[in-house]
Amino acid sequence: MILILVPNTRPDSAEYKQLMAHLAKFLGISTRIHTEAGVEQTLTEIYLIGNKQSVVR
Secondary structure (H helix, E strand, C coil): CEEECCCCCCCCCHHHHHHHHHHCCCCCEEEEEEEEECCCCEEEEEEEEECCHHHHC
């Protein structure tokens, strides 16, 4: 599963930290962060690796 965040989301923002803390609660799920910096905006993708059944319920 891939979560695509709002453009220009900063890793030091409260929303980002809250999301990462929430994702850390799911057992059997790890995250991989990918950031793509363009000329006008930066996009952040969070890949959820593992058994995603606990996430989609």
